[in-house]
Amino acid sequence: MSTTSFRSANNSPAASNGGTSGGATLTPSFSPLYQQIKGLILNGLRLGEWKPGEVIPSEMDLATRFHVSQGTVRKAIDDLATENLLVRRQGKGTFVATHAEQQAQFRFLKLVPNSGTPGSEGPAQRHIIECRRTSASANIARALALRTGDAVLQARRVLSFVGTPAILEDIWLPAAPFKGLTAERLANYQGPMYALFETEFNVRMVRAEEKIRAEPAANGREKLLQVASGTPLLSVERIAYTYKDVPMELRRGYYRTDTHYYHNRLS
Amino acid sequence: MSTTSFRSANNSPAASNGGTSGGATLTPSFSPLYQQIKGLILNGLRLGEWKPGEVIPSEMDLATRFHVSQGTVRKAIDDLATENLLVRRQGKGTFVATHAEQQAQFRFLKLVPNSGTPGSEGPAQRHIIECRRTSASANIARALALRTGDAVLQARRVLSFVGTPAILEDIWLPAAPFKGLTAERLANYQGPMYALFETEFNVRMVRAEEKIRAEPAANGREKLLQVASGTPLLSVERIAYTYKDVPMELRRGYYRTDTHYYHNRLS
């Protein structure tokens, strides 16, 4: 089997462009090869061909599979790695990023204690207050790209550090992608919630957007967080997205900022 | 022997160029070539060899100057570009990033109006309340890596959008790097503050860290922001850094979040 004709025979990746042949094709998009490769790898991730924590094929393997050079695959993987979708480990391979097993903090949570390092308080104590299956209100539906009345799972919980409540949050999940997840299962699950999502439902949160405000404690939140009524709280509304910018989770959190602060790095 | 002298033989692209910046600095580290190139370019930026908005030499020029291949220079520039220190423009060249001229919002400000797009309110109205030269307290000195009592410039101002005050902030600058900057000059300057820093003092803010809390309006802040006493405000303490992780600015801001919210993107 000869190794010739990989480049000129432009065949495989995505029928990139018509070029001079009569095909016309009129595709206005001239995406570079490496971006097409990137898309193909992304497909594999979305469809669960390689699951979080697993290795993907080596650069050479992918290069021959896609009929491009190793350098082109490399650039595609580089992109996906800087987006935190893949993780390279020299000598071992390239792995699908997972934020489940790593016992670190919660994904996306940027609260750090006033004194001490981010993890110095030990694990948070979880207290589930409510967990049920319900139907989406108009607001919830809009945030999750559902229709009003679609089935959702809802949970409310309090997170405490060394006995002091610090976070009260309501969580909404679309029921469809989490088919089979009962409110009970969600309430009783130990360990990182995102680990459950990844291992059981092949749902991986890729990025998130937050709206942050300062609001007074009210409507019973002051009791759950054990602060005086009217105490300023950090209100954080977060929508988390999977691979194709599909929203998969809505959280409305209230953070106490007397014991912790929200840390952000800008660049 | 012989074919591979570039890596092992420490020919040190740093020492090779006769031009400027005879740093050398005896780097005992065997970092990859492209990282060394990256450091050399960074030096040029720090020392003002190329100023914000200007072009840097072409990849080929830099390659010959540093005695490496174009691909290696490219990788170094890629890194600096993803760090927002350089901006590539196909067909034109690579430019030193500037956040001065671009009439966009304020650098690092992530406050978005509740309705409308980020810039839909037009420019903010500035109202300087106080601006003076003073000496650093222990807290200020620590944040700016100075010694207590060192000279600093301090300013307090209110930013309003369409007539409604939204931000109250205190700003501290170390006096030394801004030699010649008087309180009057700072108070009367029109246009983005960071433009002044870049053009007049060759100080460019590269990144920043923020601590965010919710606090009640008090100590006269309620009057300046025209809210009731005790209204929750977003408290944002920000330290901005220049090239070598040197802190150059401290801001303590209070944001009203009834008309705006703080937007954050996580990934």
Next chain:
DNA sequence: CAGTGGTCTAGACCACACT
């Protein structure tokens, strides 16, 4: 047109991890 960044290739070697 020449000059710049952008893409792609092919091959070499290095650094690391497993066996």
Next chain:
DNA sequence: GTGTGGTCTAGACCACTGC
């Protein structure tokens, strides 16, 4: 040793900008 990602090179061609 084998296989992986990581670095570096040299040269080709493409796409864009400006003269």
